[in-house]
Amino acid sequence: MQNNTDFPLLFELSQTGRTGYSLPPLDVPETDTAEAFDSAYIRTEPAALPELSELQIIRHYTALSRRNYGVDSGFYPLGSCTMKYNPKINEDIIRMDGFSHIHPYQDPKTAQGALEVMFDLQEQLKEITGMHDVSLQPAAGAHGEWAGLMMIRALHEKNGETQRTKVIVPDTAHGTNPASATVAGFEAVTVKSNEQGLVDLDDLRRLVGEDTAALMLTNPNTLGLFEKDILEMAEIVHEAGGKLYYDGANLNAIMGYTRPGDMGFDVVHLNLHKTFTGPHGGGGPGSGPVGVSEELAAFLPKPVVRKLDGIVILDEDRPESIGRVKPYYGNFGINVRAYTYIRTMGPEGLKRVSEYAVLNANYMMRRLSEVFELPYTQHCKHEFVLSGRKQKKLGVRTLDIAKRLLDFGYHPPTIYFPLNVEEALMIEPTETEAKETLDSFIDTMLEIAKDAEENPEIVQEAPYTTIVSRMDETTAARKPILRYIPE
Amino acid sequence: MDFRYLPMTEQDKKDMLQTIGVKDTEALFADIPDAVRLKKPLQIKEPRSEGELKAELAALANQNVTMKTHASFLGAGVYDHYIPSIVDHVISRSEFYTAYTPYQPEISQGELQAIFEFQTMIAELTGMDVANSSMYDGGTALAEAATLSAGHTKKKKIIVSEAVHPESRQVIDSYCRGQRLEVVTIPHKDGVTDLEALQEAIDEETASVIVQYPNFFGQVEALADIRTILHTQPKAMMVVSSNPLALGFLTPPGNFGADIVVGDTQVFGIPAQFGGPHCGYFASSSKLMRKLPGRLIGQTKDEEGRRGFVLTLQAREQHIRRDKATSNICSNQALNALASSVAMSALGKQGLAEMAYLNVQKAQYMKKQLEAHGLEVMFQHSFFNEIVIKVNGDIQALQDHLLAQGFIGGYHLGRTDDRLKNHMLVAVTEQRTKEQIDIFVREVAAFHAK
Ligand SMILES: Cc1ncc(COP(=O)(O)O)c(C=O)c1O
Numbered sequence: 012m013q014n015n016t017d018f019p020l021l022f023e024l025s026q027t028g029r030t031g032y033s034l035p036p037l038d039v040p041e042t043d044t045a046e047a048f049d050s051a052y053i054r055t056e057p058a059a060l061p062e063l064s065e066l067q068i069i070r071h072y073t074a075l076s077r078r079n080y081g082v083d084s085g086f087y088p089l090g091s092c093t094m095k096y097n098p099k100i101n102e103d104i105i106r107m108d109g110f111s112h113i114h115p116y117q118d119p120k121t122a123q124g125a126l127e128v129m130f131d132l133q134e135q136l137k138e139i140t141g142m143h144d145v146s147l148q149p150a151a152g153a154h155g156e157w158a159g160l161m162m163i164r165a166l167h168e169k170n171g172e173t174q175r176t177k178v179i180v181p182d183t184a185h186g187t188n189p190a191s192a193t194v195a196g197f198e199a200v201t202v203k204s205n206e207q208g209l210v211d212l213d214d215l216r217r218l219v220g221e222d223t224a225a226l227m228l229t230n231p232n233t234l235g236l237f238e239k240d241i242l243e244m245a246e247i248v249h250e251a252g253g254k255l256y257y258d259g260a261n262l263n264a265i266m267g268y269t270r271p272g273d274m275g276f277d278v279v280h281l282n283l284h285k286t287f288t289g290p291h292g293g294g295g296p297g298s299g300p301v302g303v304s305e306e307l308a309a310f311l312p313k314p315v316v317r318k319l320d321g322i323v324i325l326d327e328d329r330p331e332s333i334g335r336v337k338p339y340y341g342n343f344g345i346n347v348r349a350y351t352y353i354r355t356m357g358p359e360g361l362k363r364v365s366e367y368a369v370l371n372a373n374y375m376m377r378r379l380s381e382v383f384e385l386p387y388t389q390h391c392k393h394e395f396v397l398s399g400r401k402q403k404k405l406g407v408r409t410l411d412i413a414k415r416l417l418d419f420g421y422h423p424p425t426i427y428f429p430l431n432v433e434e435a436l437m438i439e440p441t442e443t444e445a446k447e448t449l450d451s452f453i454d455t456m457l458e459i460a461k462d463a464e465e466n467p468e469i470v471q472e473a474p475y476t477t478i479v480s481r482m483d484e485t486t487a488a489r490k491p492i493l494r495y496i497p498e
Numbered sequence: 499m500d501f502r503y504l505p506m507t508e509q510d511k512k513d514m515l516q517t518i519g520v521k522d523t524e525a526l527f528a529d530i531p532d533a534v535r536l537k538k539p540l541q542i543k544e545p546r547s548e549g550e551l552k553a554e555l556a557a558l559a560n561q562n563v564t565m566k567t568h569a570s571f572l573g574a575g576v577y578d579h580y581i582p583s584i585v586d587h588v589i590s591r592s593e594f595y596t597a598y599t600p601y602q603p604e605i606s607q608g609e610l611q612a613i614f615e616f617q618t619m620i621a622e623l624t625g626m627d628v629a630n631s632s633m634y635d636g637g638t639a640l641a642e643a644a645t646l647s648a649g650h651t652k653k654k655k656i657i658v659s660e661a662v663h664p665e666s667r668q669v670i671d672s673y674c675r676g677q678r679l680e681v682v683t684i685p686h687k688d689g690v691t692d693l694e695a696l697q698e699a700i701d702e703e704t705a706s707v708i709v710q711y712p713n714f715f716g717q718v719e720a721l722a723d724i725r726t727i728l729h730t731q732p733k734a735m736m737v738v739s740s741n742p743l744a745l746g747f748l749t750p751p752g753n754f755g756a757d758i759v760v761g762d763t764q765v766f767g768i769p770a771q772f773g774g775p776h777c778g779y780f781a782s783s784s785k786l787m788r789k790l791p792g793r794l795i796g797q798t799k800d801e802e803g804r805r806g807f808v809l810t811l812q813a814r815e816q817h818i819r820r821d822k823a824t825s826n827i828c829s830n831q832a833l834n835a836l837a838s839s840v841a842m843s844a845l846g847k848q849g850l851a852e853m854a855y856l857n858v859q860k861a862q863y864m865k866k867q868l869e870a871h872g873l874e875v876m877f878q879h880s881f882f883n884e885i886v887i888k889v890n891g892d893i894q895a896l897q898d899h900l901l902a903q904g905f906i907g908g909y910h911l912g913r914t915d916d917r918l919k920n921h922m923l924v925a926v927t928e929q930r931t932k933e934q935i936d937i938f939v940r941e942v943a944a945f946h947a948k
Pocket of ligand 1: 185
């Protein structure tokens with residue numbers, strides 16, 4: 012779509028008196044609101060919402076959708092985000108009235124079908140993670156991290172170990188890890204990675220001690236590498252009296268091969284909107300269940316879903332619980348989708364998911380490493396990180412490469428993360444992509460790399476084909492305009 | 499067995515393994531130590547075909563009483579409202595729902611603009627300067643408002659009205675425990691925040707005062723008086739949790755000088771779905787703009803001077819600031835914010851006011867009918883679409899009775915407040931007809947009189 016004029020906002024399309032709604036007429040005798048309300052509390056100026064007809068609204072949002080790019084549009088190898096296919100049956104299931112139009116406070120005996128799904132999902136996740144117990148409460152990964160750390164804190168406090176104030180996170184960790192540590196009242200300290208891209212055990216030994224509350228670890232880590240010394244790390248942390256936290260955003264690599272519980276983790280969160288196909292929704296909603304070892308089970312957020320004599324109940328009587336982390340029972344709508352997916356795949360299917368996710372990633376990594384620098388050369392798991400250092404020397408930054416990919420119809424990889432790789436390009440193909448797709452993407456990357464050598468300006472000035480070109484982000488932050496204000 | 503989401507063929511596999519230079523995929527997992535390897539298949543359920551699974555899950559769904567099979571008088575934070583058909587059509591466009599956070603503005607203008615419009619509509623409704631792109635829900639938004647107020651004022655005492663949703667209060671407690679903040683609860687008196695107790699509790703250590711408007715009991719809190727009390731401690735912030743639909747009728751909190759207004763937009767186009775996902779909103783005065791949690795969309799221009807939108811003020815966020823971030827939130831509720839935007843645009847300026855007015859009128863009618871039938875309606879303040887009634891007899895028995903008559907009854911307040919045993923919080927929305935209200939009242943009155 013070629014656009015020479017600004018694309019209109021809803022508010023600019025609005026015309027006084029136009030409507031797009033259909034409400035029933037008032038069928039009860041009218042009360043004089045002047046008598047029922049103090050006039051100071053009756054709104055005098057209606058909120059300036061737009062006034063449009065139904066078709067105008069539909070055209071607006073249809074046009075907006077065409078200015079957007081999802082997994083269904085094309086390849087979306089955004090590392091750390093597991094942009095796999097979002098099955099359509101999931102969408103059909105959650106839209107059933109019996110799942111979508113039920114109230115969290117209706118009598119649990121009238122919602123057994125929903126509670127059964129929650130209970131069974133918990134059971135399946137317990138097995139997949141190897142944990143003793145699971146709660147579906149947290150709304151997303153970061154929320155699960157915080158809930159998990161709060162449980163670890165509660166355990167230390169119960170044991171009288173209030174001096175355990177530090178949470179160790181690797182320098183490769185996702186930003187939410189240190190942020191969640193802070194929100195849970197801890198201090199985040201960073202452990203270095205070694206030249207293999209794995210946690211430096213000597214540095215870890217140096218850091219652990221009386222004040223260690225936990226080590227937060229993603230395994231495979233954000234470089235896509237398996238922390239092969241996991242048992243030794245677990246021992247170091249446990250011996251110092253700390254707990255081991257598993258960031259399950261990367262579970263897609265290991266299902267059916269190994270489980271966080273078997274690796275010695277005490278707490279794990281999962282991102283159901285990644286491995287388990289909850290659609291990413293343009294940024295959410297997600298779901299971030301937490302699993303715990305037996306020692307921590309009493310601290311799970313409440314309520315806890317239990318089954319007694321064939322009846323599923325919501326147990327609120329949890330004296331040691333860290334409390335409520337969110338109203339109601341978690342993001343049920345996403346949990347139903349994840350459940351549908353697990354039931355579609357089964358044990359063999361989930362293992363194949365991980366097998367193919369890892370195979371796809373390694374294939375891409377080997378082919379791309381012919382031209383791009385590969386800082387860590389061992390086999391990767393579900394994703395890998397390249398460095399654009401070589402191209403940068405030619406004046407082409409990783410950002411330029413990302414922008415050039417847009418012209419070929421791809422969503423670029425995650426860039427400039429993890430932080431310990433210069434000019435990072437983090438690529439996660441996922442298992443739902445066919446080899447032909449990977450090959451075309453690889454060919455495009457090689458072509459871009461060639462241009463970086465021969466015609467760098469082509470890459471530097473990209474993109475050319477998108478509806479807008481590069482945005483002035485500096486001005487956006489310096490003089491923020493966060494809402495429409497009529498002229 | 500074949501899996502329809504997995505395109506890998508035997509030939510692909512062979513070719514790829516060859517390129518990698520390994521014999522089989524096992525070699526790619528060789529770095530997982532044997533001691534932690536799973537030696538047997540996962541003990542989860544065997545897969546089911548698409549048709550079988552649909553049938554199985556439909557049978558489970560059909561076990562549930564729904565707001566379609568029964569007329570719901572249950573609210574307490576989650577409501578049965580009109581959802582324009584266009585909402586689901588828009589959010590079912592896969593360019594929206596299969597995308598992620600709009601990191602690449604050139605191919606994400608649709609999402610970015612839609613959320614910019616959401617931010618604008620929320621700011622308009624609440625009477626605030628700015629709003630963010632969404633929070634998990636109203637409860638966690640409120641908890642983040644509490645911690646933001648502490649961070650901003652460098653004070654550690656959070657005053658919360660007991661007339662705030664009990665589960666939101668519990669979430670505030672959990673978050674404040676995390677940040678080692680003190681939470682002081684002010685009792686309600688006759689269904690609204692006890693202003694004398696508030697006056698007494700507020701002091702130099704107070705970071706914020708948190709109230710709900712309309713409150714958990716449906717009552718309209720006297721925000722003007724609360725603001726006056728807050729003037730005695732000018733540093734303390736006024737945090738208001740608001741049902742945004744009510745703001746189609748009530749004076750917005752911004753007009754009373756609120757510093758932060760939060761709530762849940764479930765009322766706009768989001769099905770109840772057993773409590774989530776809904777969509778928190780977070781609005782504030784512009785002085786707090788650089789401290790807000792979550793994503794913010796800002797307007798800017800591209801190289802050719804065309805208007806466009808980007809994620810902005812990211813220096814607040816976890817991916818940049820890590821342990822110094824203002825919040826740990828990353829994924830939020832973007833798709834539901836979109837659903838609410840579509841619903842708000844469908845309602846528009848006129849429809850939103852009309853829908854709020856219908857709620858007010860039906861609730862007024864319901865109250866009069868209940869009183870006329872001899873029921874005691876508690877708390878005599880102005881109210882939006884919920885009221886509290888006191889019933890003789892066991893509330894569970896009443897619920898069962900109502901269920902048998904085709905109704906989902908109200909919320910039993912005794913669940914969370916011992917003083918309110920035998921009290922039911924009843925919600926009435928524009929979805930309830932006069933006939934449904936009349937029958938419901940008759941049934942409750944008959945039970946009460948027994
Ligand atoms: C490794 C890792 N950890 C944690 C998170 C946070 O998850 P969420 O965005 O659901 O809060 C993410 C995703 O963004 C991630 O990639």
